[in-house]
Amino acid sequence: MEVEQISASPKYLKFGLDFRNLIWVGxxxxxxxxxxxxxxxxxxxFVHIMASALWTGIDLFIGFVIGPILRSLELPTRRAVMLKLTPKTIFIMPMLAIVSPMAGWFLAVQSGYLELDFPELWWLIAALCITTAMAIQGIFLILVANFRVFRELSKDQPDGDKVNRLTRRFFYNVAAQGVLQISIIVIMVRFSTGF
Known part of the structure; x- marks a missing residue:
C-alpha cells in the first residue's frame, strides 16, 4: 500500500499562514x-466582555511577558517561537479588535450612554477615542509589524538586524496598547459603577 504524498503547500496555506482560520473569524x-x-x-x-477580556489579556501577556522574554533570546530560538505564535495571533487579534469595540458601541447605544450629559459624557468620548486608537494601532501597526516579522523569519536566512528592529517596534506597540487597555478598563469600571 502506497502512502499518499502530502503537498508541502496546500491551497489554503499562503505565506505560511492557514487561511482556513478566516472561517472561524467570519x-x-x-x-x-x-x-x-x-x-x-x-x-x-457577554460578547463584549469576553472579546475585551481576551484582547486585553493577550495584549498584556504578549507586551509585558512574552516580549521581554523573546527580546532576550538568540535569533534561532526567537524565530522558532515567533513562527508558532504569529500564525495564531495574526487572526485572533484583529478579530478581537473588531468585535470588542463593535459590541461595545451597540451596548453603549442600547444602555443609553449616548444620552448622558456633560461631564459624564466625557467618559464615553474618552472610551471611544481610546478604543478607536487601539483598533487602528492594532490593525494598521501591530498586525502589519507582526506579519513583516513573520515573513522575515520565514526566510531561509532571515536578516537578524531587520528582525530585531521589527520585533522591537512590534513589542513597543503591543506594550503601548497594553497601557491603553488599562486606561479603558478604568473607564469601563467607571461605567459599571455609575457616575
Whole structure:
C-alpha cells in the first residue's frame, strides 16, 4: 500500500499562514452581528466582555511577558517561537479588535450612554477615542509589524538586524496598547459603577 504524498503547500496555506482560520473569524463576526441584531442584552454584554477580556489579556501577556522574554533570546530560538505564535495571533487579534469595540458601541447605544450629559459624557468620548486608537494601532501597526516579522523569519536566512528592529517596534506597540487597555478598563469600571 502506497502512502499518499502530502503537498508541502496546500491551497489554503499562503505565506505560511492557514487561511482556513478566516472561517472561524467570519463565524465570530457573524455571531456578533447576530447578537447585535437580536437585541439580547445578556448576549451582547457577554460578547463584549469576553472579546475585551481576551484582547486585553493577550495584549498584556504578549507586551509585558512574552516580549521581554523573546527580546532576550538568540535569533534561532526567537524565530522558532515567533513562527508558532504569529500564525495564531495574526487572526485572533484583529478579530478581537473588531468585535470588542463593535459590541461595545451597540451596548453603549442600547444602555443609553449616548444620552448622558456633560461631564459624564466625557467618559464615553474618552472610551471611544481610546478604543478607536487601539483598533487602528492594532490593525494598521501591530498586525502589519507582526506579519513583516513573520515573513522575515520565514526566510531561509532571515536578516537578524531587520528582525530585531521589527520585533522591537512590534513589542513597543503591543506594550503601548497594553497601557491603553488599562486606561479603558478604568473607564469601563467607571461605567459599571455609575457616575
Amino acid at each position: 463565524a465570530l463576526i457573524a455571531t456578533t452581528i447576530g447578537v447585535i441584531l437580536g437585541g439580547n442584552d445578556w448576549a451582547l454584554r
